[in-house]
Amino acid sequence: MAERRYTKSHEWLTVDGKTATVGITDFAQSQLGDVVFLELPAPGRKLSVHESFGVVESVKAASDLYSPVAGRIAAVNDKLAAHPELINSDPYGDGWILKVELAGELPADLMDEAAYKKVAGA
């Protein structure tokens, strides 16, 4: 399994060749509580680093989702529309959100697990 990297805004990504899979972290889902809705972009859209690409909404709060990388959206997790609870039950697996075809290098501000744990106060 590819190494998971993290952002300060609590997204994660794994990279396989030229494709990155993006989701939100276990810490993020635990803070949000039960997710009830996701507003997600259409495949094909181009994203720049830190660009807001959607919204995750729980009973408690609505938060923007930010792209950790630059690239073109290759796929969006269709299951989330009917099953937003996947974000809570399996944030690193079936709760993935986007697959992004990478453009250029990975940004330097991505963190490894140890660094992210400090940010999340875990």
Place this chain on the structure above:
Amino acid sequence: MTELLSFEKSRPNAHGPRLPDADVDGPGSADLLPSDQRRANPPGLPRLSEPEIMRHYGRLASLNYSISEQFYPLGSCTMKYNPVANEVAAALPGFTDLHPYQDEDSVQGALSLMWRLEQALCAVVGVERVTLQPAAGAHGEWTALRMIQAFHRSRGESRTEVLVPDSAHGTNPASAALSGFHVVEVKSGADGRISLADLESKLSPSVAALMLTNPNTLGLFEREILDVAELVHATGAKLYYDGANLNAFMGICRPGDMGFDAVHMNLHKTFTTPHGGGGPGAGPVGVKADLVPFLPTPTVERLNGHLKLDFKRPQSIGRVRSFYGNFGMLVRAYTYILAMGGDGLTQASLDAVLSANYLRNEVKDVLDMPHDGACMHEFVASARNLAPHGIKALDVAKGLLERDFYAPTIYFPLVVPEAIMVEPTETESKATLDAFATAIKEIVKQAVEDPQSLHEAPHGLPVGRLDEVATARQINAYLQGQSEDPVLRWKPAS
């Protein structure tokens, strides 16, 4: 069981009083309306007799919960008691029989009330002029931002950012976004107050304004407000005051003196006009001299003792509300101000702060207090100390409903986990505050001894614990076309 919908009670042949047929000649609806504007079938209204519908609404009214019956400690909302004297004044025929198109000469009394209310509000917050038009607080925020935008544009400056602290009311970034600004967040420091270092790093010639409420949403006075104002003004930006928390210091200090350039006030909070469904609201905005040219039209002007509406203000942002704002609310607020007097308003703020500190002290040993020291007119506690028992702020709130209190604001401000935000206001007796504190202590005891019963609260109310998650998911599935079930119990017969 809660009251059924009138549609569910409908009986095919029920009816109210029957009106006699018209016995005068004249045009009927068939003559007055063109055929394409007339409906073919009668609307699907419920059919009930007059006593049935009267009892239906009577029972619904008895399920209502309001400040005229119970304690309503909703943080950041200043749910004061609404004095009856306000209603008496607002019901005077000289006010209720007015028409907004009446000639100025025949409404000098109404204009005088607006003029005098403006003068009073100017004195309370320390500004040059006030517009009474905005219909509510967020509308006031937007109006102020439009004036600030017009001010910068008049100087040939394009400023595209508005700074908002992370503890701000959600309406602040919303108003800024609606005005076309890019919203930039400013962090709070560990003491819960705005971080000067973070503010400084975000200020630039692109910043149009900083929106701030003081005391902030944590109930803490921004002690460095003069430094904040200096930093903001040094870059040419304006300082905006969100008046949601004005009840903390009327007559003690004034936003205008702290350096705020534009100030909104909620008459439905601080000045006892009805609030929250009983409204409408009113959110006047006060400005310093350099924003005065941009005030909405019309303003009320006085010339040789005669009052007139001034529409000729070339730099004005224009009208922001039909006619002259929610005039009935202006009458109520002015009545309250006159009844209280300057000293009375000061005493109201002192008592509001005393109430909040008394209550905070009563519950500080049973709930977590994220910030030390005295609070202003409200305080923020946290239910995170109950996490080991699986109890959240939501459960505490439901436990309060069961004990016949309105629940405080929960999960706001966002910077405090499991926040419970309590604003008792000055209109509550010590006995009420004590009863509320006792209820909190009981709930904390219940959280430890029988958390399951608290999870199931409220018991004995018309509606029990709602499954918010399932409901929200089901509504979203319906809106996205993935489900046919719109969650409603009753559906119209197609």
